[in-house]
Amino acid sequence: MKNYFNKKKYFNILYKNFKKIKNFHIKDFFLNDKKRFNKFSINFMDIMIFDYSKNIMNDNTIKFLLKFAEEIKIKKEIEKMFSGKKINKTENNSVLHIALRKDFNSNFFLNKKNIMIEIKKCLKKMKNFSKNVINGTFRGFTNKKITDVVNIGIGGSELGPKMVNSALKDYRNHLKVHYLSNIDNNNLIDILNKINLETSIFFIVSKTFTTYETIKNAKSIKKYFNKKFNKKKFFSKHFYAISNNKNKAIEFGINKKNIFKIFNWTGGRYSVWSSVGLSIMLSIGYKNFKKFLYGANKMDNHFYKTPYNKNIPIILSLISFWYNIFFNAETEAILTYSNRLNKFTKYIQQLNMESNGKNVDKNGKKIFYNTSQIIWGGVGTNCQHSFFQLLHQGTRFIPCDFISFINNNNDFFHEHNINLLSNFFAQTKALAFGNSSIKKNIKKKKYFKNNLNLYKNFFGNVPSNSILFKNINPESIGVLLSMYEHKIFSQGIILNIFSFDQWGVELGKNLSDIIYKHLKKNKKINHKYDSSTDGLIKYYKKWKK
Template identity: 85%
Template sequence: MEYCFNKKKYFKMLHKNFKKIKNLHIKDFFLHDKNRFDKFSINFMDIMVLDYSKNIINDETMKFLFKFAKEIKIKKEIKKMFLGKKINKTENSSVLHIALRKPCNSNFFLNKKNIMIKIKNCLKKMKNFSENVINGKIRGFTNKKITDIVNIGIGGSELGPKMVNNALKDYKNHLKIHYLSNIDNNNLIDVLNKISLDTSLFFIISKTFTTYETIKNAKSIKKYFNKKFYNNNFFYKHFYAISNNKKEVIKFGINKKNIFKIFKWTGGRYSVWSSVGLSIMLSIGYKNFLKFLDGANKMDNHFYETRYNKNIPVILSLISFWYNIFFNADTEAVLAYSDRLSKFTKYVQQLNMESNGKNVDKNGKNILYNTSQIIWGGVGTNCQHSFFQLLHQGTRFVPCDFISFVNNNNKIFCEHNINLLSNFFAQTKTLAFGKKTLKKNIKKIEYCKKNLKLYKKFLGNIPSNTILFKNIDPESIGALLSMYEHKIFVQGIILNIFSFDQWGVELGKSLSNIIYEHLKKNKKINHKYDSSTSGLIKYYKKWKK
């Protein structure tokens, strides 16, 4: 049967509730309910608290959202993923990044085979390799110790490892990790200028080993390496592949012993838990990597076992849906009050927009409602001096997620962290409750002095979720990532779309290959180009040195 919001009983009830409360202010909810925080907050294993009380919701809203979740059988869809069913229908594949972070002594059967055996073996290979690189047993062809790791990959092969390593910078060892993703030669040159080839290892990460940008960069480095040292025999000591295409890897020239496997059922943007996370393990060590996996596994268990009204990813997803469909909120801001999470917004952008940026539903019908919101944001307090003006006094409705940590790992300048958290708490409060006038006096300019109070007025009523962790450590970062993965998965269930493919990523690549040949070989402009593309190519040819 065709899926449609309007046919669902509790969607209709939500619509009635929306009409009742849409013009209420967040402060009104707090005035009428002294226990609101206790009611709308969840403590996750005493490592994190979610406060969702500063939202435009009441008891009835949440009641109908949970009933709606039950009506569309969210739990049933969650079980399908955890049982290994082929929920990625368009690619006929299971989605099992959750298996990658299960304890190695557990079991997980797929097609009657215990895949935990392969996962355990993969982890063991990663452990042995990383420890031998860290302690200097694995060396380059000049017998020097390895000092640098170059991660060559794009999308999930770069955004995940880069974000996690930045988040866990306080746990890093002596190895320097570099990321090469962009096909821009400036990116390539910048990386090469930072390293010595004979003390560097290169990880080429591509599940299919055909990702254009990744293979192009890898070929350029291989050529550069061989030209500088004139010896192909040493290539195998410095180049490794993380892939599922053994044939293409060997064809490239990499020794089969230097291959770390990506399993077929691991999607790119969910691959940080796999051998794609090798650069993380090399940076923070095997034991810390296991803690990272364990944090994610704890959130997995919470997500799978907990009923809707206490289930953090489900609640976050339902609230996001509430604003997306009923309030027409086109965007969501992810605001991290920790410099260690400076890469996090980009990670969530890919996770959300690549998963749920779809216009066709599971029935092959064109979608008439909004799917993924546009995800944006930044790092506090920097963003307070850039786009917070729009949040506080602009005309756009932007729901926000605020993320921070009570304790960080630095023992000096500790008062800075108190200042940071003061801003963190103050911003969620001010966005929610507003302020009529500022106490601080400013010079009254003649043309507006009669109405100065209007210019200094903060309306508030901007909703937010507050996600506060006790510590910034591998376990917390693992739980944070897993929480957003599951939130986005549930959004896909609600929106009735396939969240685990990304056909739009390939769009334009075939045409770019044609244009590349055209630019390189200096052929005449083909008449099939539109006038804009033809005109731009003419300027390229005119200005090219």
């Protein structure tokens, strides 16, 4: 906590508050305040209830956290993003994924240009294309209807669309959507074995159109396609680019009419709302995709306009900051009590850790405090039978977010959903309050008479947020994603880092290009890396078939 935080008045006040309450138990806060839930929960437009009452904090903690947010001027930074200022300083760019889900009757001027005109034009192109594919008007080169869509992309070009399509499975139509991301040839072979090339379309998704894994996979499919049919002129019927680099896409062989634009101010991990979401639109239709955007816009407006004390993303970010800096919580668990969200944690993992996994602050100074927590988790109730043992009785301090939906879209076996939600409620209660009967035995000095009680003791005091939606639908998924985007952005403001670049992924990619060239050569390599890398390459050469 050197330098940056120590200079903040309310950080020092928070530290004093932390020393006062750090040994309090969550149950103590509830015993002392019968209205705690009402004070520490927010109803978001009758779409979602956000309950943060099961946290290790008192009224003063919240008050001082909110004062701290004012002190560091979170709202001022939010206004910079929403007005199009270049807050991505290291890449000299604006960050405007929020514009992609604005009211399309509104205007948004960037460099004196109304970007909403281009956004609407892009969306209209997506709408017309998806409509024609879904209803069978558009056909492949053998005049057969399209049955399969293959999205070739990695990182934000895969994780977001794949997660949303999984979450909105109940809204999907007849089209089968596949995601090819890994450079592992097994990923490519598995997909090619599932599809018929004559009835499949391929999206090459890369903002720069230089992403190695994406272009490598695309080249392999192109080669396979041309070899199988030996008719290159039919390539334009089946291959499309989603990119900001029009020239590179055309150079690859993509017809310029087949290019869907990614705007330069849209970051990869924030691009699901853009043409990168075309595979989603094809899967759930234009109207449902618009509802998805509409839900995100509702949360955008809440984030932009709502005061600190009722602002859900800001409160979420302050809670994370509280545990990260004061309690030294190195991880956060995201626990989704809906099988439809089985890919959500992986998506948030990238969103959080790629955004805030930085070790240099905005002033170019080395950071001496923890930045991004390690994000992990799973799907309830499965995870209750795997890692919940550690949450309940382990030695790690792990704050949790629990997410679920009261109504799902399937009435068949509806009692299962009641069981699911009873577990959701039970686990947040058990983690917070522990086993009260064991505590009573301690007071009665019966604790040590039966050693089995030692192993049955649940201390509790594991903090959690409950995020409970009324329904699972395109709108609520839009709300959920936007909420976490803004939480992570707010965390970056608090931590005094740039959240919208990701230079840390470059070194490994550059080294792999060099090593790849050496692995391709059969002759002995004189180049020296280090004893470990050289030794591993030696075994590669020896064992390679």
